[in-house]
Amino acid sequence: MTSWVRYVSARHGRGFGQLGENSQIHVYDGDLFDSPKPTDTRVQLADVTLLSPCQPSKIVALWNNFHALAEKTGKPVPSHALFLIKPSTCLNGTRSAIKRPASYRGKIAFEGELGIVIGKACRGVSREAAAGHIFGYTCINDVTAFGLLNEDPNFAQWTRAKGFDTFGVVGPCIVPEFDWHSACVVTTLNGVERQNYPLADMVLEPEVLVSQLSQDMTLLPGDVIACGTSLGAGSMPDGAKVEVTIAGIGSLANTMNG
């Protein structure tokens, strides 16, 4: 299994590469999305801090994309992707703090999700062509300041509630060959399982999402699509440890920093 990570350390600077045996990173040169070149350099995973594995120009976050959640909330499932944009400035990686905004004292929720990482710029691609534009898959914690969503009765504040700095948690790696059909998203809060839902319950599947969203806007290499969450998303009290795990990708672990 190929697994791409991005890292920084005082000794090695910033870089990216593939996770190899013995917890080593095989360092690559160039652009992850444009024929990256392997080098002879090896870096110990323990010696670096992992960053989000890509730097999206935008995170497109889906709403109402799992049958089980739609049934629970009584909403009909959509035929076209319903989404908002989380700005590039909210990007966060694994083992990094999720920060409570100074201006907000209310509930902050975790939402464990599958993330699609775009590999090639695409605009108006067919469902059949979409697979060729997907670089791989990652884990997402689509953090949400829940109390803001419906603060104004006339305008649902999706972007504000989900766009705060550190609220776009992506990682720990990107796996190109990941097969989502048989995988589950498992989210734990302080070690207790809170979400465990099958990706097979997804309404609009990754290739459909890429095709539909590429009709709505150009998707760029490194852009991330957060596929939406399902049952069990909930509050992260200050100090809580939250971990989103997808077997076959990895674990995205963060602490809520109040």
Next chain:
Amino acid sequence: MTSWVRYVSARHGRGFGQLGENSQIHVYDGDLFDSPKPTDTRVQLADVTLLSPCQPSKIVALWNNFHALAEKTGKPVPSHALFLIKPSTCLNGTRSAIKRPASYRGKIAFEGELGIVIGKACRGVSREAAAGHIFGYTCINDVTAFGLLNEDPNFAQWTRAKGFDTFGVVGPCIVPEFDWHSACVVTTLNGVERQNYPLADMVLEPEVLVSQLSQDMTLLPGDVIACGTSLGAGSMPDGAKVEVTIAGIGSLANTMNG
């Protein structure tokens, strides 16, 4: 009056500079937002194509920010900015076509607006400090695929309706010393005036917007805040010419390309 433009031409390549006398551009080097350096080069405005004057990482678009429109629609005015994000990929400049999405046959609307261009990265700035983070002002046409907004009764599709490629029209220039208090936004459709509203009717003024939005996310140099529209926004039929003019800034002129 200093007026910054960005341009491209086969002969001169891409560049930026200040509009000077005799329709010349005084070319600058470096970064517009970080001590750009004047050069001796002069380029004739007539010899280049103007681009959007900056390249925002995001366009933050306001909803319900003028008293007259709020009164007409019967919505209370907000005390905190209500917004969505238009992605960087929707950016468009003056004299460039607004393109109807292949997937959409419905009404496409113009919304003439004042744009704020951020000059320095800011996070959590006070209202008093906000002015120092504003680089200048520009004109905006916040193009909207109106028929998509309420297509799904459970989720207002602001981002989708406003995020299509070419729907973020910004320009023709940025004016740092612009005083918005006494200015109006005038929008014409095929030469007929359709909007003419005073910026003094704004609910949340530029410095308040920058302060509030910087509590919600980090604003980066070149990011644009579209201050919201007022009365008269309406449909742009295919082939229509639309022009957003703010005296003291300039005219942003585009054609709707069906």
